[in-house]
Amino acid sequence: MIVALIAACEIGFWVLLAAGLACRYLLRMPRTGLALLLCEPLLEVVLLVATALDLKNGAEPNWTHGLAALYIGYTVGHGHRTVKWLDGHAAHRLGGAPKPQGPPRYGMPRARHETRIWLGTLTGAAVATVLLQLAIWYVDDPGRSTSLEAWRYTAWRAAGIHGLVALAYWIWPKKAPAGGSGDRPAEAKEDARR
Template sequence: MVVALIVICEVGFWVLLAAGLATRYLLKMPRTGAALLLCEPLLEVVLLVVTALDLKNGAVPSARHGVAALYIGYTVGHGHRTVKWLDGHAAHRLAGGPRPPGPPRYGMARARYEARVWLGTLVAAAVATALLWLAILYVGDATRTGSLESWMGVAWRTAGIHGLIALSYAIWPRKAPVDEASEPVGVRE
């Protein structure tokens, strides 16, 4: 049931996002669209409650509970930026707004951008870890919760790998190409 709910929450995220943006820009009802977008965190609350009830009802803690914690963590760490990015593109495509700026492509500006994205991954790992610890305490049986502890390692290994990738942008910053007039081309700050 938890796996099906994770899939339903993911589909629900995109359905609510599309409905919110369509309401906001196509139907020209910005408040209603914003209300629909604000309903998205409710999906994660439902997933959290169902996961806790599943554990309370005697389910053996397993990968599905770990994936649920990682999913909720990802949504907390990266969900706002994803919605904001898509909102900017919807405003551009559907309402004639300006084209949203892309991330910087070169130098330390790109390194700072990657560091901010990595901070979202750190938040995701911290939230997933907190949820997994709460699940372990909730179950209260160390012999049954080993799989949940292993998912904490997955969260922090992912954050570590992402951190190394983000750090590589600072250590080896990509240089902007130089045209014939010796001015950088394609730099977006």
């Protein structure tokens, strides 16, 4: 049941996102679009409540409960950035706004960008850890909560690996190709070629 609910929340996320962006830019109803986008966190609340009820009704804590905590953590850590990125692209494609500037590709600006993304992963791991610890206390049976404890380590392993990737950008920053900064928008590059 929990896996199906996680899948439903993921599908619901994209449906609400598409509906919100369509209302904002295609139907020219920005308030309705914003209201739909603000409903996104309700999906995580539904998943959290359903997971707690599942455990309360005597379900054996297993990988599905751990996955639910990681999903909620990921959404807290990266959901806002994802929505903002997609909103910028929808505004460009559907609303006539200028093309959003992509992330920096080279040097220290890229390292800072990767660190900001890693902070989202770190936030997600912290949220997942808190939720998993609450579930462990809720179950209150050390013999039944080992699966939940394993998911805490999974969250922090993922954050650690992502942290090493971000650190690599600081230690070995990618250099811009000769003849330009490499971080200019595509339009400026086209103008420079003419």
